[in-house]
Amino acid sequence: MSSLFPWRRPLEEDWGARVSEIEAAVVDGHMPDYATARAVANQQLGPREQLRVERLAKRMGKLEAIGFTRVELGLLGSRTLSYLRDPLGAAGLARGLVVSVHEAPYDRVASFAFSASNCFERRLDAVLAVLDEVSFQGSRPLLNRAAEDEAVHEAERLVSAIATAARSKTGCPAIIATLPPPYQLASAETATPGSSARFRLRVNMMLADGAAEGRWLIWDQAALAARVGLERWFDPIAYHSAKVPFSVQLCPLAADGVASLLAAMSGKSARALVLDLDNTLWGGVIGDDGIAGIRIGQNSAEGEAFVAFQDFLLGLRARGVVLAVCSKNTDAVAREPFRRHPEMVLKEDHIAVFQANWDDKATNLRAIAEALGLGLESLAFVDDNPAERERVRRELPLVSTIEVGEDPSFYIERVAQSGLFEHLPLNSDDLARASSYGGRAAVAEIRARVGNYEDYLKSLEMQMTIAPFDEVGRPRIVQLINKSNQFNLTTRRYNDEDVRRMQEDQGLFGWQVRLDDRFAQHGMIGVVIVRKEGTEWEIDTWLQSCRVLERGVEQSIMNSLFQEAYAAGVESIRGRYIPTERNGMVSEFYPRLGFDVVGKNGDGSMDFACAVPRYAPHPVFMNISLLR
Template sequence: MTELIDALRTAVSTGHAPAADIRLALAGTDDPALLRKAGRALAPLTDPAGELRPVRVSVVAGCTVGPYEALLRARLVGAGALPKITAAPYGAFELTLATGGFDAASDLIACVLDESWFLPPELDFAEPQSAADHLEDRLRQLRELVTAALSTTNAMLVLHTVPLPGHVRDTMVSLRARTALTRLWYRLNTGLLELAEEFDQVQVVDLVGLLGDAGVRARDERLHAYADLPYTDGALLLLADGVRRVAQARLGLSRKVLAIDLDNTLWGGVLGEVGAEGVALGGLYPGKSYQRLQRTVRALRDQGVILVLSSKNDPEPVEQALSDHPEVLLRPEVFSASMVNWDSKAGNLRRAADTLGLSAQSMVFMDDSAFERGEVAAQLPEVALVDASGEPAQLVTSLVRGGWFDVMELTGTDRRRPELYRARGLRKDFSGGFGSTEEYLSALDLKVVIELATPFGVARAAQLAARTNQFNLTGVRFDEVSTRAMLADPTRLVAVVSVADRFGDEGIVGAAWVERSADTWHVLNLVLSCRVLGRGVEFAVAGWLARQAERAGATRLTGAFVPSPKNSVAAGFWEKAGFEALGDGLFAFAPGRDPDPTPSWIPADDGPADQATTHELPAGG
């Protein structure tokens, strides 16, 4: 695809980020040769407009990595990131980790290992059990290196499972000995995977599993002998993809919405032609493949993915089929928005995004029609596309292999998200019967709880920092490690914001990170989910911070606004909250003297200073 490389080179030469459709094309290709060229072409990429999310990556390897840096760069740009990649010197794996000899400001430390780092120098092929102590010792040494490295950085360290080369295994002529060595190697990889459970800052890519699923050769013996390169380009691409998924989740670049077609996607056949009883669903092939896709989509929803039904059909027969067909696993109520009509699918996706209060960039669209996908690609190039045509047995793999919906950790709010967005649609319908915005907001029975973050809320606060773009005042994305450290720092404060109303509990929807001294409190960042914008919650947070600062004896509360291509909705917030503009994006408020910005429909009731604070409207408004 010379067109793709040419488009990337044009973007680099003109000083622009590649367009959304070009990035998605980059994300969708699995050709290592093409991605090597792409990664090299993207090396000087800049992004003055701030369309991409910056990410600093240190590559630390115990072996030769060949084109890994170029492959990783291509995959990260495809995910919407602007990578700055630095590689530690060859042969300095242990020294680099032990001494923190990598970029301390890194977001990710991507490690590359092969079997040579773990196997004893002289393996006794007749007695593989003799290698057990050596493997355990190397795993212990790696754990110590990880501990040392993480003591110097907030970065996420990414390891991977290591394949055992076939020639090592097959050199053992005893089948029993071969089985014993394989068992020891599985135990080693289990130990590697357990490091992700032991350390919050460690993720482990299962390279061994990926190689098996993809049917890719791990090693080219000639290249290994010639250049000491332990992995093929295909294997390195699988590893780069695994690291990309970690980066995507950590940076908040994952998608939230799956918009999905019905005919020949969620079931086989066209409903309008064969009727509900005639569609292929459940039973034997191909019906079992469509039901397997429905089961997978339901599992994604159970983990927080918002579902939108997008089908060119008459709504009544669709509603009846989804409600009555005994093999349907996705009933009408699981969809947070339903766009069943004869309008263009691009227009329907726009309306769904508006109803949900999300951007089209948060969407994945799965459809079997090349025409429909093409129309969406032309009008909404930021929407990720999944091809549902072809072999029905491949539908599930086509949907999940991209890792579009990955998160670092699943929170309670994630699991409730589909219902929260469904309630948003009901809330929008409810708003039509009131004469004024304030009358409507008063009738919502809003309950806003602002409280100091606890260790249980850290993951959600960090997730909001990573994924919130619209109401994100400074763009500083405090991760889980730095947020947790602030909880124990008397000069810092982290507050989380929960919202509920007559339509349901939204959970934790906002967070504020504050630096405080005796005289001045400074808001390092304030983020708020777009789900609750327009209800005055952000002004209640400003009021709570002002009152808490006053109780602590501070006479000044300051905040900043740093504009980005996506946070224009937050522009002017500080001024609207009564803060005075000081210049250079800084604003100030005098607690106790300036008027409290808390809206009238969210009465202030703080409770003890520095304790959980509730703003609650009495029942009935």
């Protein structure tokens, strides 16, 4: 049987061993490494592997969700949604979420919507309501248009009440499932007022309109049912014997659809799509076949498929997804089709970052992420070559490498199915966000143009603001403390309460650091916590967002820190580097900033110190406001 998840990587050979390792850690109460755990869930699982991942997800749900985003999801159904519970856990893991499911008791739709009772009794991040035709009251005699109008209005009142209740009782948006079509008697059913087929179409349109107005979100169950086929989606035996609204066998797929929506709500959708060139955007190898030899456009079936794929990519771009190129090619050769081939849909202007060289793809993907100011997790990658895909998966497990296969006719299907570009109803905020990406891409271009790095930094017109911890900043401070893995010297995690206490603690101070430049507001990009021990200060925590590397951020903060230390009569500042699997990039942090090694500890950590009078301020190219 073919996999439910063809866009995921085929099951790894040593999958079982890898899962066993993670299971063992979880049983001992340790949250597994984010990328590793996500990767084992994000594969073409068969029924048995699926069960194991569901069980793993259930156990992980009881631990603190380090790395993963925790989502509390309420389920409200007019039939039983119990069979979604475990698959939702597994689907969440594959998308970087730890999903805790809270299921309303059977058939509480009306009481949740219209009465004061609250079957969830807690705050949630989303309530998913899967209603079917029986949830909607009102009789619809055939050919009575007015009665049908009234029934649709009635349905809207119910959905509206669910959305209001979700907001007021659980503090979250409602996600409403669209209705799959019924088995249809005749094509003319949709032209027959009062018929089930027509009613469901109208309800779906009503749901779509409400979602466009921001009244609720939709999970397009109807589209998913169409994709797999109604005969597979609807299982009449399970419906009658267990009140299951759709096939239990397909629950993992349904759960994945919901999880992609939750991921989009949590800001985890892919923001950039990185594309290989040869046999990904056109047929053949530009370096060998030349511009006249590659297959793109109406000269062949394959060429048509590539044009269709490029059209699809332009549609993604119109929705704010950044397109980038990563190809093993000579730059000028790789750009030629974009410039000169009349059948190319994509032009150079559409590509924000163009990395064509002979470096390996992992290196180039890192460069693209950096140029765009995005984390690796925001990148999706499409390459027809399975060996390249495998290599990128191994080296950059956070990048979503889509299993597009090798036949260009299926590229669109796989990219769409992946759900990586799931988005909420687009609004003007999204447009603003898209322009912020545009801004970052512009930075990359400037960087390429401005040969001198100093001039480049000056051209950014950066403004840094350093402020003490405060109430407003705390949620983001806590988030950074618990999420940052790479540019993090000590990886010490503190919760909201810890940070609140720090705000009042006279023995230490915390800094939140923000950065703007002429292209974008990056928001809070750094957190520093310093413990004051008499004439010596100890840097307890120093972490930065990886979105703004190589810009002199750490130099600027360190200059300010020594300035403060000098003013306070402090003699020296100490710091520690505690190595983890993820923070190798800062192993040389202290030496580079002028600190000397003063101790090596048994656990591999190292202590550094720098006497205040000996500190030589680093040249920096930004304005700094230090608020006290």
